[in-house]
Amino acid sequence: MTRVLYSLCGRDESRPFSPHCWKISMALAHKGLDYVERPYPFTAIPTIEEGFSKTVPILRDGDRLVRDSFEIALYLDEAYQNLPTLFGGEGGKSLSRFVESFSQMIIHMPVTRMAILHIHDMLDEPDQAYFRRSRLERLGKPIEEVAAESEAERLAFASKLEPVRRTLHFQPYLGGDTPLFADYILFGALQWMRVTAGPPPLAQDDSVMQWFERCLDLHGGLGRRVTAA
Structure with missing residues (x-):
């Protein structure tokens, strides 16, 4: 199969x-x-x-x-209940729902502003036209105007991750001692930026950046199979 x-x-x-x-x-x-x-x-x-x-x-x-x-x-x-769990029970599902909401409400829009022109440039012409049209409908302004806010987002980005930073003070992953789907949700947002616009604007000694590097190394370095932009 x-x-x-x-x-x-x-x-x-x-x-x-x-x-x-x-x-x-x-x-x-x-x-x-x-x-x-x-x-x-x-x-x-x-x-x-x-x-x-x-x-x-x-x-x-x-x-x-x-x-x-x-x-x-x-x-x-x-x-696949006999294989390693993604949630660790009902509590892990609830944690993942919260992380999904946090990621989409707090992290996705800053990444969009920082990455939107880079994403456009990665596309073929038919997709560029679709991307411009769909983002204008979704965001209410041309992608160039969205991208004009990118520098301010870079400066403020680290502060948006403070709840994650506090959590990582107590444990290596959002899921605890080992990663769960909650980790992969936030990882996906930062990997989206890494692949399209370059590594997230975080200091190397930032605990969130260190967590991200650990996630990139997971599963035989799966996240590193695509190099940073």
Whole structure:
């Protein structure tokens, strides 16, 4: 059986960059499950699996198709209960929901501002047109105006991660002594920036940066298979 993860790329298929897809790459590796990754550009996503989902990641596991990163993680933990857990029980699911909310509400917009022009430049022309149009609809301004706020975001970025920094004072991972899906959620956001715009603007001795480096080394250095921009 070939397990397939459909993910997102620009013109270079070897540089998948979606934060949500990186969560699932790490989750599959955490479970020790073999898979083939098939990256698609934005405008080709509607053709995947006969239009199964408007977004990636999509996981095909035998006859089963699953969309949405959190739903895929829940599926993996339920379907492969004999393999290392992604949540460690109901409490871990609740922790992961909180981290997902924190990441999307606090971290994703700053990364968007810092990375948006870099992402545009990674795309082929049809996807560049789609990206400009869809981001104008979503953000209410052209991507150049969004990117104009990037320097302010760089200066303020470290402070936004203070709750994570405080947590890492007590434990090496958000999941405790070992990583859980909660770690992969935040990792995905920082890896999104690393692959598109370069490493997150954090000092090397910052505990969050040290945690990120540990995550990059997980699963045989899976996160490092794509070099930083």
